[in-house]
């Protein structure tokens with residue numbers, strides 16, 4: 001048994017409200033116990049290697065100056081360059097970004113792609129800024145990080161509140177600073193500047209693959225399976241489209257403004273058109289009933305897909321969840337306490353580091369295509385991603401069976417074990 005460690009960035013909250021960083025460290029510790037890992041190694045892995053906080057002064061369109069704070073946390077680069085998204089959301093904190101960076105380390109290691117883990121973010125609501133202001137913010141943030149990112153150092157990608165547009169600004173700012181075009185500094189960029197076909201839908205596609213594989217283990221297919229999705233952005237929106245195409249019945253979806261529900265299933269293509277024409281909002285869709293985000297999480301369904309923020313299924317609502325499978329498309333949507341409740345109730349939780357890994361896998365394929373100057377068609381990208389996802393899925397389920405642990409602890413055991421092995425083989429960190 002490993003004694004508890006003094007963790008960095010420790011939360012002062014009660015165990016029931018343990019912060020995302022401590023939750024991730026708790027799963028790391030469980031994996032370390034399974035692996036009988038050396039305590040010193042665990043101590044190294046419990047800390048981010050580098051934490052960068054930058055000040056971002058920005059001139060607003062009205063001439064006023066606003067000073068923002070941005071972070072980039074680099075957790076571990078033992079397997080390769082740091083990799084992870086950039087989040088623009090009011091809830092961004094250093095603690096949150098640190099937890100997300102650590103998740104990226106385990107995710108990349110689990111999927112067998114040669115990256116470490118990182119994450120970045122700025123605590124802003126992007127909807128409150130004009131496109132010109134967002135461009136100035138993104139360019140200044142990138143300039144401040146110029147020495148800490150690069151195609152063999154740290155490679156940002158989109159996350160909540162960012163997209164291909166922000167990645168293009170980051171790539172351009174970095175390239176101007178070094179004096180030549182460097183497409184490999186970011187992934188998830190537009191296809192015109194070296195982005196990969198299939199990246200936009202990749203995370204949602206990976207989520208659909210993980211669900212399909214989980215159902216297959218129960219002798220079921222996606223046909224007619226009742227699905228509820230929280231979040232209708234890059235991940236939730238793509239998952240809705242692909243699951244609908246595969247024959248699943250998407251009963252309800254939501255975004256920050258609330259949810260919509262139709263017992264007979266939503267017409268997802270029609271909803272997508274409405275969403276695009278309605279300022280990328282679901283509110284007011286006429287062919288469905290309105291539900292709150294809280295109600296949506298407890299609707300009767302076969303598969304519940306939280307695809308928005310952390311800490312959505314907690315000890316307060318876990319008892320009311322009425323799904324057989326919870327597929328974590330978001331990072332950290334189920335709290336530590338809720339995870340135990342769902343497990344006691346026999347609900348299968350497909351863990352984030354496996355379920356949403358399709359995005360970073362296609363980011364890796366984008367980076368490989370860019371480095372080799374050879375670009376693939378979408379069919380090849382999707383096939384390569386599916387191969388890695390299915391392989392990881394089955395390794396996780398076999399590991400869970402062998403060790404008699406949850407799918408999450410199994411996934412951590414595989415990811416953490418691989419990083420620990422690499423650390424030992426390299427002779428620990430300098």
Ligand SMILES: NC(=O)C1=CN([C@@H]2O[C@H](COP(=O)(O)OP(=O)(O)OC[C@H]3O[C@@H](n4cnc5c(N)ncnc54)[C@H](O)[C@@H]3O)[C@@H](O)[C@H]2O)C=CC1
Nearest residue numbers: 159160161203231232233234235255256308330331356359
């Ligand atoms: N974009 C990517 O490739 C990847 C994203 N993820 C994770 O997936 C999750 C979603 O990311 P994206 O879809 O990229 O972000 P996004 O910004 O494209 O979409 C987020 C969605 O969540 C909704 N939302 C925000 N706050 C909400 C709330 N309080 N309640 C309900 N809905 C709310 C938004 O309205 C929007 O529909 C995040 O946890 C992210 O870290 C994970 C892997 C890759």
Ligand SMILES: O=C(O)CCC(=O)C(=O)O
Nearest residue numbers: 084085157159359360363
């Ligand atoms: O595509 C990437 O590099 C990172 C995606 C990401 O941020 C995530 O998987 O949470």
